[in-house]
Amino acid sequence: xxxxxxxxxxxxxxxxxxxxxxxxxxxxxxxxxxxxxxxxxxxxxxxxxxxxxxxxxxxxxxxxxxxxxxxxxxxxxxxxxxxxxxxxxxxxxxxxxxxxxxxxxxxxxxxxxxxxxxxxxxxxxxxxxxxxxxxxxxxxxxxxxxxxxxxxxxxxxxxxxxxxxxxxxxxxxxxxxxxxxxxxxxxx
Numbered sequence: 001x002x003x004x005x006x007x008x009x010x011x012x013x014x015x016x017x018x019x020x021x022x023x024x025x026x027x028x029x030x031x032x033x034x035x036x037x038x039x040x041x042x043x044x045x046x047x048x049x050x051x052x053x054x055x056x057x058x059x060x061x062x063x064x065x066x067x068x069x070x071x072x073x074x075x076x077x078x079x080x081x082x083x084x085x086x087x088x089x090x091x092x093x094x095x096x097x098x099x100x101x102x103x104x105x106x107x108x109x110x111x112x113x114x115x116x117x118x119x120x121x122x123x124x125x126x127x128x129x130x131x132x133x134x135x136x137x138x139x140x141x142x143x144x145x146x147x148x149x150x151x152x153x154x155x156x157x158x159x160x161x162x163x164x165x166x167x168x169x170x171x172x173x174x175x176x177x178x179x180x181x182x183x184x185x186x187x188x
Contacts, residue, residue: 001059004037012044012114014061015052019044019116019123027056044114044123047097064117070125072109081105083113083125092122099125101178103160106133127178132187133157134173141166151183 007025014020020041029035035056042049054060070083070092079096094113096102104127105111114123138154151163154174162176164183173187 002062003059004054004056006060006062007037007039012063012065013041014063015041019063020050023049029056065123066115066117067112068115070111070113072105072107072111074107075105081125083111086110094122094125098122099127101127101181104131104133104156104158104176104178104181106131106158129178130175130184131178132173132175133162135164135168135170138164138168138170140169154183 004027007022007027009022009024011022012019013022020043022039023042024040026038027035028038037054037056039052039054040049041052069086071086073082073084073091075081076093081094081096081099081102082091083094084091092113099105109131110128112126114126115121116123133156135154136157139152141152150166152166152168154162154164154168156162156174156176160181162174162181162183164174168174168183168186175184175187176182177184
């Protein structure tokens with residue numbers, strides 16, 4: 001058992017029979033009344049984010065989770081993704097709904113799979129914060145259209161669509177933020 005004083009971003013807790021990860025928290029001490037903690041919790045089964053308020057000092061159940069390094073091997077069918085453990089070479093299959101951004105997943109890429117330690121079941125699969133991808137198709141940019149932050153669609157090597165600045169051409173490598181699915185910078 002733990003209390004609200006042990007809250008930190010990334011902590012996995014059990015609440016109402018479900019597993020949640022704390023994405024944000026704020027300890028509030030109003031001038032009048034008891035202190036409380038406002039949190040944003042992400043449900044690991046559904047992926048939904050909810051707001052919840054805890055009274056300061058209340059006891060909570062912490063779920064034991066492990067992060068294990070895996071490498072993406074290939075996609076089979078519509079929603080079956082095959083991964084290999086980086087140290088034991090054990091292979092697993094993960095459903096598409098457990099992967100944070102499956103459109104940016106390319107073969108050979110390293111990921112972290114979060115496991116529930118008690119039941120040894122995968123809870124989520126997280127890509128690194130940024131991935132380098134090659135642009136396979138984009139419309140040519142029009143010279144002189146740089147006065148504003150104009151963007152155009154580009155298809156990357158995984159088949160996902162990303163909005164990029166007008167100066168990006170087909171064949172260039174770009175860095176994409178996997179949390180927001182947005183262009184970050186050009187890779188040299």
